[in-house]
Each structure stands twice: as structure tokens, then as C-alpha cells.
Amino acid sequence: MKNKSIQIQEKHHKDLQKLSESLGQSYGKLVEKMILYFKRTGIDPDDLKNESPSHKIQQLDKRLVSFLKVQERDILKPLRQETYEYYQNYDKTLKDAKANINKNLGLLDNNSEIRANHILKELAKQRKALITLSEHLDPANKKGLKTVFQNIFKNAN
Structure with missing residues (x-):
């Protein structure tokens, strides 16, 4: 690699020296990185109006908050x-x-209550009849017919 020299004012040389020391890099590496930074970002160093990325992020944040509102x-x-x-x-x-x-x-009149009670009594009679019938069909409850009916009625309550 060939070394090249550039001429800069004393004031800027002192700034470059401070930057070099604070970043722990040689002058050459620091200048190379500056050049790459300007190429990648497209920032014009002559444009003093250029705002810092953090300022642009703040503006974008304000726009986003405004949009959300x-x-x-x-x-x-x-x-x-x-x-x-x-x-x-x-x-x-x-x-x-x-x-x-x-x-x-x-x-609902009183007749509805009477009819409901009548239906409940009929259901009780039918349950009793089914259990009696199962006792006659399976007296020893070997097939479990009586147990099946009793379980059905127990689960219905």
C-alpha cells in the first residue's frame, strides 16, 4: 500500500488527533472509515444542514406518534x-x-302446576313399573337389567 499525504489546517489536524485518540485508531484508518461512511450514507460533508441520525429518528418518532393518535x-x-x-x-x-x-x-295458571305434578307422578309410576318388570325378567339380576335401569334413573335426577 502506498502512503499518501493530505494537507489540512492545524485546527482540523488537532481535531483528527483527538478523534484518533478517543477512538483508538490511526489517522489513516480513521480517514478511511470516514470516507466509507460518507459513501454509504450519501451524506454530503459540505451540507451543514445535515441532521444527525438521532434527530431524524426523533422526527420519525414524532410522526409515528402523530399517526397513532x-x-x-x-x-x-x-x-x-x-x-x-x-x-x-x-x-x-x-x-x-x-x-x-x-x-x-x-x-301460567294453577292448571299448569297441576298438570306438571300429574306428569311427575306418571313418570314415577313408569320408573317403578320398569324396575318391577326388570326384577321379573332377571330375578337374580344376573344380566344386570335392574342395575341398568336404576343407574339410568339415578343419572336422570
Whole structure:
């Protein structure tokens, strides 16, 4: 590798010396890395308006936060309000339905209760008849017929 020399002002040479010491690199390596940095990033060193990457990230962060706030305002809050209103309507409808059911149940007359008791008595008779029949068909309960019916009735309760 051929060594080349460049001319810079004394002030900039002192800055280069400080940078070199703080980064622990030789002048040549540091200048090579500076050149590669400018090539990769496309930053023009003459452009004093160039902002630091952290400043650009802060600007991007502000834009992102602004975008999220707009999404919250335009989409999320109205959606939350619609969901709340839907729940309120659903809750009211449910309460009205319960009230109607209770009202209709109250309208059941005494005959309905009598019929329900009659049906329950008939079911009890049928259960007793099935167990008696199973005892006659399988007196020693070898086939387990009586046990099967008793389990069915036990599980039905």
C-alpha cells in the first residue's frame, strides 16, 4: 500500500488527533472509515444542514406518534363507543326479554302446576313399573337389567 499525504489546517489536524485518540485508531484508518461512511450514507460533508441520525429518528418518532393518535381518534375511539352502545342495547334487550319471560311465567295458571305434578307422578309410576318388570325378567339380576335401569334413573335426577 502506498502512503499518501493530505494537507489540512492545524485546527482540523488537532481535531483528527483527538478523534484518533478517543477512538483508538490511526489517522489513516480513521480517514478511511470516514470516507466509507460518507459513501454509504450519501451524506454530503459540505451540507451543514445535515441532521444527525438521532434527530431524524426523533422526527420519525414524532410522526409515528402523530399517526397513532390520528388512528386512535378516527378509528379506535369511535369503535370503542360503538361497542359500548352495542353492549348497552344488548343489555337492555336482555333485561326486557327476562322481564317478558317472568311476566309470561306469572301468567301460567294453577292448571299448569297441576298438570306438571300429574306428569311427575306418571313418570314415577313408569320408573317403578320398569324396575318391577326388570326384577321379573332377571330375578337374580344376573344380566344386570335392574342395575341398568336404576343407574339410568339415578343419572336422570
